[in-house]
Amino acid sequence: MKKIYALILTLILFSTGYSEAAVGTVSPPSISVTKGVPSTATLVYRLSDVAATNCEYRSSKGSFIGGTSPLLEENPVALTVVIPSTINSGSATETLRVSAGLIEKALRRDIRTFTYTRVFESVTCDDIAVTMNVTITVKGEASAEFGITRMELYFENRRPEITIGRNTPDLKAFADVRFAGSGLLEGYWEVDGRLISREFRHLIYGRSVTLQSPQVPGLPTFDEGSHVVRFVITKPVSDIATPFIVYFVTPKEMKVRQAPLLLLVPVEGGSAKAETKFSWEKPEGANIFLISFYEDRGGTPIFSAYTREPFYSLPGPVASRVFTAERQYFWKVVGFDAENQETSESDKRAFIIN
């Protein structure tokens, strides 16, 4: 009988204790941050199975604690979970900012994993204190989970805006994407909310990559006015915002886009000397050509010539004095129409002077 009383008493005590308990969970329970990169995370604190209702649980501050080491830093922002009268649970959301300095402070103490702790206490209903922890793991940029840490969009003028004429060919937008870790990037280019093209690319640790909007289908330039360009990343799932840039198409008509001008002779890596005939295909509508010679692919011309024919022969004095034998040069041709407007352009091609 005594045993039965003892059991009943135990059950009463347990149920009383249970009724005063509350279960606290935080989501996500762990996050990872990258060395040198400040980041934010949205944390949801949930209190459930709370015996008392219609009361508030308050956390006056959050603390970053590094293992056995002392307190790393404190977050003075208070947070309150309200338990309404109808249900015995409630939640609060916090945007936690992990500064680059805090990460640095941890690394200096050889701490790779630390904890963000909040203690919720109710002063109005009971004396229960619920502690909730989030584990924060520091990773290097290379070893971090694949994620985007920064994105910058720009046009060829390196600015977030550009003004162009109607039907300007080959308008390009660029996205400098800085990332941590390695993985498959999936995303798409979008103009005025309309999907233009998709991008799939494995990014391997290397800090940043520059993506370029495709030539076909290109950014539409036949529609006058302002257009908003975005590169939307769908994978990896990222907390960063999606920036946008704007191009403005004026009503001024440009020439209809032309096919690339095809260089014929000399072929890539071919030889040339004085009087060598440089030739190319004559595109429809092109009347005058400018042939330019370069010392390297990205430089300025060292010699140029205009011609009405789809070929040009290097004059002897020029060949012998401007060019050096056994050296590689590059050539390129631009076509113009009768109104001296550019209609077509070739790639640069390498040749060797004999």
Next chain:
Amino acid sequence: MRNYFLAVVLCLAVAVSAFGGELSQNEVIRVVTPQNASEVIGKKPEIRIEFTVPVDPSSIVLLLDGTDLTQLGTKDEKSFTCTSFGILPSGPHSLTVIAKDPDGNSYQVNSSFTSRHTAAFEEAYSNNEAAAIYESALAKPERAVSTPYSKFEGNINTDSKLKNREYEAGFTANLRYFDQSLPVLSTVLSSGIDTSVQDLSLLEKGFSLANFLFTGRYIKDPFMMTAEIGDVLVSETQNTVSGLARRGGKLMFEYEDATLNTFLVKGERVFGFNGGLGINGSGDDHIFGASAGLKLPDRKMELKTVYVRGGEPPSSVGTATSANIPESTPGLVKDGAHTKGDVIGLQLVTDFFENRFRTEMEFDSSRFDFDLDDDEGKESDVSYRAKGGGALGRYIYEAGYEFYGRDYAVIGNQGAMKDAEIFSFMNGLTLEGHSMTLALSRTNDNVRKEKALPRIVKHDGTVTYSFMKIPQLPVTFIYQKSLQDSTREPDGMNEIEIDTDTATGSVSYVDGGFSTSFTAVYSFLNDRTSTGADTRTVTYVLVPSYAAPVFSILPMASWNRTKDTLSDIKTDTYTGGLNFYSKFFDDRMAFDAGGTYTAVRNSDDTVKTNDFNSTVRVGYNMRHLVNWLVDPTISLKGQYVRHKDDVDDSNDSDEFLLFLVLSTIMPVSL
């Protein structure tokens, strides 16, 4: 300078070959206009040459500022006449004429002149254009809540220049006006994707200054001073400031082979009237820099030193970072961390062997505060790099070493490498119709061997081969291999072993206006750890196109398959695109269209979407009726957008919108 050098070289060459001739060069070749050392007024001055003895017309060569204009002129045995192609910039010009008589005797004359566009100014123009676009919806479904019924946009563009004697001034700007019957950026803000609050300044109602640039220049050989205020571009060295486009000012001095540059710009990218001229403010939100350069001797060695300091606030337009914080308005976030720092750098470039062996060395030291809002101060670190390379006939090579300290960071160059050590080697060979390159590199992070972090070592190799023997049919193949392994893993951390293979092949065919290209890309990321998070992606793209003077059509089709081994899910993406441009009836009518179709499917049937969007425009250009306007056009624009999701149809849409668009440009040129 190069042009003068070319002229002198040519002069010497021909003088030697003609030495001993019976007539002097000037007696045979006479530059009638423009006369030597004269000043001409005009934008396209006539060049007239006379020969006192009959010459072989096919031997005549005329170089204006080093550019061969021979084939633009008319010539016979006695004379040659031509004008420049396009407007000849004002200032000094060189003229070289070469000819041979029927006996093979060579003659050459060098001449110089200066040109000015008007009697009052060497160069003076002001091209101004006011563009206006009015758009009104003729058909719009009720559910298209983010599409305005009417929209008006304007743009005033100015490009002006004044140049006289040693002084030169220029001004370019674009001033925008925007208004519509809905709040701006409603499409962007209703897309469900977070947007940085600073980007909203890119499209606001009312007037907005898109860009501007004042340029002033003083030239008195060998001295030149250039001042720029507005939207400037600053580039110094690879590991300091490179491609920094900001609002602010630049001041550059040149004296013979010495340069001195200074700049002061806003730390963040701005748009509109925000930020004024960009030169007022504190060191926390501005970037200041100075560099000095010297080219010695005979420009075969270039020494440059750079100093940059300042702060970069977290509000650059068109930029987002992982440190963003949600604003009270859903979908809007405030971006980034406020950084501050300084860097000092030294760069030496040499080319003593005419491109056969060039070297480039750079050393930089930085102090950088990664977050002004925390209580950590600036971190100091260094970077250095050295590379040597060149071209030996058909063979090119380059080898380099780069070191970036753990805390190396540069204000204004957020993409700069840090915490890495790189060895690289590249060589290539170009044969007739073939070219190939091989590039190898080794990279590791954690240069300080920190115990809390692993060291990741990556080996990369890339082979590129191009077959171009048949110009109409170029073929390119690229294979890349990347091996990534972790070492020195701290306790509790899983090792990293990732191999990535990427193969790309492309073939094109070009014939007249027709061209087509086919590209295939295969990429496999092999996670060799027990996690086995492999991904595989393969993409095929076909782009045929045809272009003629009055129309061009560029369709494309692509298929991509991505496989996630961990989940064993395959995702297929099919994309079709079309761009079409045309003008007919003497350019009075234009019909243009563009569109994209995308279908996405995955193997577990959880994704099944179809997206189609297209824009069609038919325009009538009335410039033959209203000749005081540029391209006054009335057009009809149709937009069709369809989104269909066979798994979750809650966001399905099917919209057709039709707009009437009136647009024109009013030119005001002086």
